[in-house]
Amino acid sequence: MDVTLRDVRDSDLAVFYAQMNEPEGVRMAAFTAKDPSDRAAFDAHWARNRLDPRVVMCTVVGENGEIVGHAAVFGPPEEREVTYWIGREFWGRGAATAALRELLDVVADRPLYARAAADNGGSIRVLQKAGFVVTHNERGFAHARGEEIDEVVLTLSGLSG
Numbered sequence: 774m775d776v777t778l779r780d781v782r783d784s785d786l787a788v789f790y791a792q793m794n795e796p797e798g799v800r801m802a803a804f805t806a807k808d809p810s811d812r813a814a815f816d817a818h819w820a821r822n823r824l825d826p827r828v829v830m831c832t833v834v835g836e837n838g839e840i841v842g843h844a845a846v847f848g849p850p851e852e853r854e855v856t857y858w859i860g861r862e863f864w865g866r867g868a869a870t871a872a873l874r875e876l877l878d879v880v881a882d883r884p885l886y887a888r889a890a891a892d893n894g895g896s897i898r899v900l901q902k903a904g905f906v907v908t909h910n911e912r913g914f915a916h917a918r919g920e921e922i923d924e925v926v927l928t929l930s931g932l933s934g
């Protein structure tokens with residue numbers, strides 16, 4: 774599906790909150806907030822990030838203006854990292870692939886990193902299609918799983934070839 778990116782508006786937040794509480798998505802993302810349903814913590818997190826000039830936060834918008842999800846780049850200069858979340862109803866239609874492509878056009882930082890639960894095959898595939906390669910594996914505590922799980926770190930080097 775075709776998507777565009779735009780700045781986040783206050784009115785997007787309720788949609789993001791709902792999307793980031795969809796059980797299947799939470800389980801898939803795994804490394805979520807401790808309690809995604811804590812609306813006060815969610816609001817504080819978004820308010821902080823929207824004010825931070827190092828954080829690029831975009832709303833992913835569909836062809837008919839629907840809010841499909843969000844995509845962001847954050848972190849210090851040497852550890853810039855990409856993240857995204859697509860609402861369940863839009864999965865499997867190329868939204869994340871298109872959103873990431875757009876985001877990589879807007880954000881020039883390289884290398885750029887991404888993390889995914891090792892069993893999040895969809896997200897790993899989206900990243901690999903954009904040129905990211907798995908550079909190492911880690912273990913980390915995943916709140917959504919209540920245990921430590923395998924995580925992959927992917928890198929987009931910016932070098933051609």
Ligand SMILES: CC(C)(COP(=O)(O)OP(=O)(O)OC[C@H]1O[C@@H](n2cnc3c(N)ncnc32)[C@H](O)[C@@H]1OP(=O)(O)O)[C@@H](O)C(=O)NCCC(=O)NCCS
Pocket residue numbers: 797798799801802857858859860863864865866867868869870871888889890893894895896898899
């Ligand atoms: C992961 C996520 C972003 C994918 O979004 P999406 O819009 O459905 O992704 P796309 O349709 O652009 O692409 C998905 C790709 O993964 C593939 N795929 C899906 N499930 C897969 C799996 N289990 N294993 C391997 N590949 C898989 C699809 O076939 C597609 O590849 P293709 O274009 O070559 O056919 C979405 O499911 C999501 O937001 N999940 C919850 C939050 C999350 O996990 N965010 C990422 C945190 S790292």
